[in-house]
Amino acid sequence: MVLGLTLTLAACGPDPRSPPSPAAAPPVDNQSFLERHWQRPLAPQGAAPAAFSPLEASLDPAACGQCHTPQFEDWQTTLHSKAMGPGLVGQLQEMDADAVDDHQACLRCHAPLAEQEADLQQTLAASGAAPARPDGAAFTHGLTCAGCHVREHGRFGPARRDGSGPATGDKMPHDGWQVAAAFADSRFCAACHQFEPDGYSLNGKLLENTYEEWRTSRYGRDNQTCQSCHMPDRRHLWRGIHDPEMVRAGLAIEFPAPSTAAGRVTAELTITSRGVGHAFPTYVTPQVIVEIGQAGRDGALLPETVERHLIARDVSLDLSEERSDTRILPDEARRYGYDRPRAARAAALVARIRVEPDAFYAEFYRATLRDTGFTKGRAAIGEALRQAERSGYVLYESQQDLSAAASSRR
CATH class of the missing domain: 2.60.40.150 (C2 domain)
Known part of the structure; x- marks a missing residue:
């Protein structure tokens, strides 16, 4: 039951296994960009450019926060930063280290970097605490800055507020960034907040259907995007039902x-x-x-x-x-x-x-703790239940x- 609920509640659509192809040219439209950007599982970043400093090469959100301080401080307050909370960690602790498909049912949205998958495998295989990765990636960081903004050590994001982007010849940290209008498109959020049409449904409705609910509403018709409410003034807040x-x-x-x-x-x-x-x-x-x-x-x-x-x-x-x-x-x-x-x-x-x-989660955690065969993740699930009951x-x-x-x- 634990695995079944993990697959259904934590997954955010289909889980294709073919590795993504690197983009040889700038995307011609938002949809083509998003199909590449969110092709699951995400490809490893690979070796960082030789000219990168350790800070530029790091996948630790705190490294991003050295320059992007307001965004990092916002992120720290959000559920994105807590996407690998004790409820999910407790379920993962019951899995084998090499059960990658089962891990990906959770990680593909909650901690999508390939390096976070590697960190989870190392943690599950270790008898004690696993050493920190030199690239700063940790599955416990949840949905990080790099999860949305970094692919093959290249940075992607929206244009500046005035609509401009890096100019040719600009000397910028991590070689600047590639401007992608898709970061202001609601379909960017749909990558994790919408099941695919053939995803799990009940009573003819997808279990996760937020993007479609928005698309068919007045807000969707007027293109009042997810970001306009959940990231006001570009704040990395993502407030929702918990607020x-x-x-x-x-x-x-x-x-x-x-x-x-x-x-x-x-x-x-x-x-x-x-x-x-x-x-x-x-x-x-x-x-x-x-x-x-x-x-x-x-x-x-x-x-x-x-x-x-x-x-x-x-x-x-x-x-x-x-x-x-x-x-x-x-x-x-x-x-x-x-x-x-x-x-x-x-x-x-x-x-x-x-x-x-967290009403459903609380009910699920109580049922999990009644299962005497659930042992490795029991402490984490107990803490998850306490948090759910306080929310x-x-x-x-x-x-x-x-x-x-x-x-x-x-």
């Missing part, structure tokens, strides 16, 4: 004062996806829980009055069944009505929206006074 501020910015939430006529409490909570360019949430791992219920004077919800609604693509743990899909699509308004008798102890009506970004947060809460028209929000 409350990012999520709040994409939603409009309304909860007008309730009615208390005829001994009943009636109200309506409306959530409008006003700035999310794909389904909310987009993947099978998060759950968003809407709670509406009456509370006593101490603020505690009275359990018998609470109604709960799930916003999620809810799938079975073995990924064999989609139990429901209640996600909110771009520009959709979802209304949750409430109509219950007023409880004798009720002083307020509370609406609360909780986000559990939830309250996105929104409103208390409406049932004895007056006043309301309070926070």
Whole structure:
């Protein structure tokens, strides 16, 4: 089960085995560039140019950070830098060192450099801690600067803000960079955030379908790219469901004062996806829980009055069944009505929206720890479960006074 979930949840499309051909000429369009740039598995970098200093030849993100400090500092705060977290590491620890195909099901997006694969193999084969690689590559670094920007020791990236690139004869570190417009194209992100058409599906929908959700939305039609929201002002932030501020910015939430006529409490909570360019949430791992219920004077919800609604693509743990899909699509308004008798102890009506970004992972980790045959990665999975259980947060809460028209929000 562990391997099956790893293959399905960590893989990001097909895994072709033919090595990529080096580009002999500049790409003629974004698509041709991306097909070469993201041909999996990535080819080894090979020997660095003789004129490169150790810093220029290094694949360690900290080496990039010596000159690209703001980008490196941003990256350190992101899930890209934590893409090889304990949940994935624990699963890899159960694999053999030479099980490259199984490794690649995870690494191809989470740590895609060939040098990171080599580091993982060395680590799994070592009886103790493996020595650091001289090129600075480590599978534990996750999705690094080099994972997106370096191929055969050549640097690739967007033009400068003014649209310019290196001029002939410019003397620059690591021989400058090759300008590629594809870095501002949403298809760049699709390399890891979209399954191929023949990828794993449930109920006729690909398990990972974020790019297509965006492409068919108003945002896709207007070419409001992934980067425009997730990399604002070129920041290397990639904020998403784990970030409350990012999520709040994409939603409009309304909860007008309730009615208390005829001994009943009636109200309506409306959530409008006003700035999310794909389904909310987009993947099978998060759950968003809407709670509406009456509370006593101490603020505690009275359990018998609470109604709960799930916003999620809810799938079975073995990924064999989609139990429901209640996600909110771009520009959709979802209304949750409430109509219950007023409880004798009720002083307020509370609406609360909780986000559990790692709900599916937490369930998976618990099941894994119940498997007595899972031994080598047990400590890492235990830590992953603790992190998943701590990742939830309250996105929104409103208390409406049932004895007056006043309301309070926070």
